[in-house]
Amino acid sequence: MNELEYDSRRLRDFVAGQARGFTRRDLLVLSAAAGAGALLPSGPATAAASPIVKPLPPELFRSLGTNAETRWSSLKDVGYYVPVDRFFVRNHTSTPVIEAATWSLSVFGSGLRGGPVSFTLDQLRALPAVTVSAAVECAGNGRSYFASQQGNTVSGTAWTLGAIGVARWRGVRLSTVLRRAGLSRHAVDVQPVGLDANFVSGGVDLGPVRRPFPIEKALDDVILAYEMNGVDLPADHGYPVRAIVPGWIGIASIKWVGGIEVSAEPLFSPWNTQFYRLFGPAYPVEGRPFDAQVVKSAFELDAGAVFEAGKRTVLTGRSWSAHAPIRTVEVSTDGGATWRRARFYGASPGHVWQRWELPWTPAAGAHELLARATDAHGNTQPDATVHNTLGYLFDAVVRVPVTAA
């Protein structure tokens, strides 16, 4: 699927007002009512329950409201896959409690030949299963660097680089489910809908978390996952079933899926109109839609890490691109003055990310570490990312301060 083509087609539909469920006028009204600050999550629906169920020990996570990001230092000496105990969580509201025994998935809409079809968890598990290696990465991963490195003003969760995780997801291909449900050849868009609480922004109830993708992507590599790293999907990651949309921004991978709309007309939701579009001086007033992730790199350490001066150490990290396998990673330990090529190690199933290492013997004092990756299509990381007001797709080289003493 050519995402650029899809995005520009949907942009034309949107501007032409062919946006059932969410119009350009709604967007303008909401944007005016809400203001930039109100684009932040409104917090847990009830004060009693934590928005996240699993423990969030500070050595593994940085808590950010209803969300928690992985500490990169916690990925050192951890294999290719991110264990559930340190996998980041991004919740618009709170992790819901869902009983698998009473749960069912309803597939419905004008893109089916007949009426709605529902599936129990046992029925989904009885369908042919696949296992895929894929990342879930928030579109806002790295957002805080717009402010700290570039002096830009952005709104949204102030992630560093910990809003990504790679896991082995097992489930059923969405194509299998759609065909069983009676897919019509007129279907154009598919939209999973979450069972978590409606998202309220600026006093406006935007309904359940949902975001459409084109039928071409749905039939290509999307799965409905019920296992993560060999165990039942944990509550925070979408139990009992979530979508996994490889290569696309995390919001496409809807958790706690209760329904899937299959439509013969383009679908729109606040999550592809009001949010998850590029707004700002460099973009059209209606914003530029996007779906795919960009190239990024991270060191497996936390900013401010302290090394022993004069002692050889091995810097490690990971780089990733949604478009192609990583081809090279260059590292600078002197603020970008000189660069060395990092050595790749380890298997990379699915080429979701690439692990790398580089020896370094730091002199006493302050240092700035930088890593810059290039993928096999030549996509690389710029020195600065073009500003967008919601702080998405930060792909610039991150400067990591460390010291040796």
Ligand SMILES: Nc1nc2c(c(=O)[nH]1)N[C@H]1C(S)=C(S)[C@@H](COP(=O)(O)O)O[C@H]1N2
């Ligand atoms: N139903 C539902 N699905 C959702 C979300 C949500 O709040 N509700 N958050 C989305 C966003 S923005 C991201 S980045 C990913 C995060 O997945 P994780 O919490 O399993 O890491 O889930 C997506 N799916």
Ligand SMILES: [Mo]
């Ligand atoms: Mo996200």
